Amino acid sequence: MKIMDKQEIEKVLFSLCKKILKENEDLDSLVTVGIQRRGAILARRISKIIQKLKGGKIPVGTLDITLYRDDLSRISYQPILRSTDIPFPIDDRCVLLVDDVLYTGRTVRAALDALLDIGRPRKIKLLVLIDRGHRELPIQADYVGRKVSTSPDQMVELRVAEIDGEEEVIILDGQKDEI
Amino acid sequence: MKFERKDLLDIQSLSVDEINLILDTAKSFRQVLERPIKKVPTLRGKTIANLFFEPSTRTKLSFELSAKRLSADLLNFSSSTSSVLKGETLLDTAKNIMAMKVDALIVRHSLPGAPHLLATYLPISIINAGDGAHEHPTQGLLDLYSIREKKGKIEGLSVAIIGDITHSRVARSDIWGLTKLGAKVRVCGPPTLIPVEIEKMGVEVVYNVEEALAGCDVVIMLRIQQERQSASFIPTILEYREFFSLDERKLKFLKPDAIIMHPGPVNRGVELPAKLADGRRSIILNQVTNGIAVRMAVLYLLLT
Numbered sequence: 001m002k003i004m005d006k007q008e009i010e011k012v013l014f015s016l017c018k019k020i021l022k023e024n025e026d027l028d029s030l031v032t033v034g035i036q037r038r039g040a041i042l043a044r045r046i047s048k049i050i051q052k053l054k055g056g057k058i059p060v061g062t063l064d065i066t067l068y069r070d071d072l073s074r075i076s077y078q079p080i081l082r083s084t085d086i087p088f089p090i091d092d093r094c095v096l097l098v099d100d101v102l103y104t105g106r107t108v109r110a111a112l113d114a115l116l117d118i119g120r121p122r123k124i125k126l127l128v129l130i131d132r133g134h135r136e137l138p139i140q141a142d143y144v145g146r147k148v149s150t151s152p153d154q155m156v157e158l159r160v161a162e163i164d165g166e167e168e169v170i171i172l173d174g175q176k177d178e179i
Numbered sequence: 180m181k182f183e184r185k186d187l188l189d190i191q192s193l194s195v196d197e198i199n200l201i202l203d204t205a206k207s208f209r210q211v212l213e214r215p216i217k218k219v220p221t222l223r224g225k226t227i228a229n230l231f232f233e234p235s236t237r238t239k240l241s242f243e244l245s246a247k248r249l250s251a252d253l254l255n256f257s258s259s260t261s262s263v264l265k266g267e268t269l270l271d272t273a274k275n276i277m278a279m280k281v282d283a284l285i286v287r288h289s290l291p292g293a294p295h296l297l298a299t300y301l302p303i304s305i306i307n308a309g310d311g312a313h314e315h316p317t318q319g320l321l322d323l324y325s326i327r328e329k330k331g332k333i334e335g336l337s338v339a340i341i342g343d344i345t346h347s348r349v350a351r352s353d354i355w356g357l358t359k360l361g362a363k364v365r366v367c368g369p370p371t372l373i374p375v376e377i378e379k380m381g382v383e384v385v386y387n388v389e390e391a392l393a394g395c396d397v398v399i400m401l402r403i404q405q406e407r408q409s410a411s412f413i414p415t416i417l418e419y420r421e422f423f424s425l426d427e428r429k430l431k432f433l434k435p436d437a438i439i440m441h442p443g444p445v446n447r448g449v450e451l452p453a454k455l456a457d458g459r460r461s462i463i464l465n466q467v468t469n470g471i472a473v474r475m476a477v478l479y480l481l482l483t
Contacts, residue, residue, distance in 0.1 A: 064207065067219040072483045078181045081207040081479075117216040 003148060006167035009129070009158075012145040013042070016127060017049040019143060024094065027054060029122065032096045033061040035111050036082040038158050039099035042129060046098060061086030063097075068110035090119040100158040102128040105139035130169060132156045182480040186298040186305040189314040190355040198356060201476050202324050208479070209472035211248065222251035225282045225482050230273065231308070232258040232288045237443055237467060238308050238318070242285045245474035251482075254281065273297050283482060286310070304481045312346050317477060318442055319352025321470040323360065325462055326397055328469065329438050334361035339391045340382075341423060342401030342450060343372040343412070349442045350401060354380050367391035368401075368423060371412040388423055392432040399440045400425055400450040416449060425451040430460075438462050 004012070024030060030050070034043025040062040047058040064082040066072075072079075097111055108126060115124060127143040132150040148171070150156060155172040159165075180200055190198070211219055227246045231239055239255075246253040256276065258264075263272060273284060283304035286294040291313035298305040309315040327333055338357055344350045344366050357364050358381040365383045366373060373384055385391040392398060403419055413419045425439065439451065439461045447453045456463060 067207075067211075067221040067479075072221060073224075078480070078483060080180075081204050083207055084210060113220070117219070118214055 001171045002168050003171055004146065004169035009145075009167055009169065012129065013045055014049060016143050016145055017046055017053060020046075020050065020096065020127075021053055026094060028056075029093045030096060031059045031061065031088060031090060031093050032098055033063050033086060033090075033115065034098040035107060036062055036064045036084075037163060038160055039063075041160050041162050042100060042127075042158075043096075043098040046096070046127070059088045061088065061090075063111055063114055065107055065110040065114055068114045070106060070110065084114070084118075086118060090115065090121045092120070092122045094123045094125065095121040096125050096127055098127045100129050101156050102126075102131045102139075102141050102144075103134055103156070105135045105137035108139050109137050129158060130156055184481065185302075186294070186307075187316055187477055187481060188295050188298055188305065188307045190316045190319045190352045190359070191314065193316075193355075193359070195359055198320070198323065198359060201320055201473070201480060202327060204480060205320075205324050205469070205472045205476035208248075208475040209469065211475075212468065212472060218248050218250060220250045221479060222246070222249040222482055225249075225251040226254065226280065227251050227283045227285065227478065227482075228254040228256055228276050228281045229308075230256050230276070230284050230286045232263070232269075232286075232293075233309070235287055235308070237470065238287065238315075241467070241470045242306075242308060242317075242474055245471050245478055248471065249475055249478055251282075251478070254279075269293060270296065270300060273301060277301055277303055283478070306477060306481070309348050312348050312351070314352045314355075315348040315442075316352050317470070317474050318349050319356045320477070321466055321473040322349075322353050322399065322440060322442070323356045324469045324473050325440065325466045326357075326362075326438075328465070329462060330396060333357065336362045336396040337365070337394055338362050338397040338399065339365045339367060339395045340399045340401065341367045341388060341391060341425070343404055344368050344377060344401070345372045345374050345412070346404050347401050350399075351380075353399060354382055358382070365391045365395070369413050369419065388425075388429060389432050392429060395433050395437055397438055397440060398425065398433060399442075401442070402444060402446060403449055405446070420449055424449060425455055427455075430455070440466060443467070 032043040032047050034040035044060050047060045050058050062085050064084045066079045066081050125142040128141045129145040131144045131147045134152055153174055157170050159168050161167050229239055229242055243253055285306045285308050287308040288310050291311035293310050294305050294307040307316055340350050354364055365385050367385045367388055378384055441463045445456050
């Protein structure tokens with residue numbers, strides 16, 4: 001079931017960026033870091049929008065959390081290691097961590113640990129396009145594009161042009177095995 | 180793609196896809212080594228033992244550091260201070276270490292096939308860290324990684340391996356890896372140190388160094404194993420140096436951007452002069468750094 005199309009995704013990202021600009025007192029120290037893979041793509045788009053709105057450059061990095069997962073010995077498949085590429089210091093910066101779907105919170109926990117091994121940001125804020133509930137850890141996002149109520153056996157997927165050739169958010173029924 | 184193996188015993192049995200998976204994974208770990216905190220929690224709770232029945236500096240320390248960078252616990256065993264001296268067999272030694280709930284054994288032994296034997300009888304992961312003159316797969320993989328890093332690819336490159344091919348497990352692992360990935364390999368050395376029928380591994384045998392170096396992108400110099408020279412494979416070290424060492428003059432036969440490699444330990448002034456070992460073409464120390472990333476990749480792929 002499709003719950004967002006291209007226009008809606010654009011609109012939501014745009015309004016999130018406006019909210020960030022309104023609430024952040026120190027935009028000069030802002031950097032974005034996207035969680036591989038779709039969070040990384042969203043982070044790039046968000047940086048672009050903020051740059052357009054306020055001028056200046058917002059550095060973008062990508063983060064792979066595989067090495068920090070808490071379920072490596074439990075899952076049956078071996079996740080592909082993708083690159084972590086944060087080509088700027090994050091010490092004393094305000095890091096906007098970006099992911100597509102917030103679910104159990106375990107990915108974000110891993111991302112926080114990974115970020116803290118790379119440096120000591122002054123602040124980390126979390127932005128997600130979709131919050132689908134069912135948290136297993138006490139983690140909340142600072143910026144949420146849309147809240148969606150789901151059941152645990154459903155799967156929420158963002159599809160982006162860069163990877164999937166189309167732009168939409170869909171809910172699939174009866175599939176598990178996602179973090 | 181999933182790495183389905185329990186053990187890493189040789190490069191000969193690895194597929195091209197498996198080799199590339201290891202090299203690509205190593206790239207991610209190479210980047211971890213540049214961070215202020217060079218450690219990830221991936222193998223927390225796993226225990227790995229170094230089982231070395233032969234001396235080693237680089238390989239042993241490199242595996243130890245790789246395991247620690249992945250947050251695994253590591254035990255060090257060396258035969259010279261163990262009950263092996265009381266006559267305990269290889270298999271019994273390994274079984275006893277396994278009984279201490281160890282997840283992987285890194286094995287170096289003077290007998291070819293020793294790690295294979297352990298892999299056959301033990302359910303835990305066995306990693307070959309050099310078995311006799313057979314193979315040294317992680318050295319082969321780190322050589323491939325280092326070449327790929329400098330040259331951007333392996334396919335189509337010309338590589339010369341020079342020195343004592345007969346006693347070199349590094350040469351065998353390099354030959355398997357390089358030929359699988361599409362490089363052209365030449366081996367060169369004194370006829371007494373070139374194994375009969377080595378051509379069957381897909382390499383060209385040349386006895387003249389200049390001819391071997393001609394047009395090569397990469398030259399791998401092997402250590403002349405002085406501890407094995409009692410059997411008179413070469414008349415004297417001086418004569419060997421005269422014919423088979425690398426020097427400024429012979430360098431001109433290589434491609435202008437060619438790189439010099441050596442698995443270490445270097446006999447300075449024998450295989451190559453200090454000036455070349457430390458010179459701009461030499462990537463000998465890059466090999467050592469890359470070795471950690473490659474071994475981290477191997478441990479990660481085998482143990483997760």
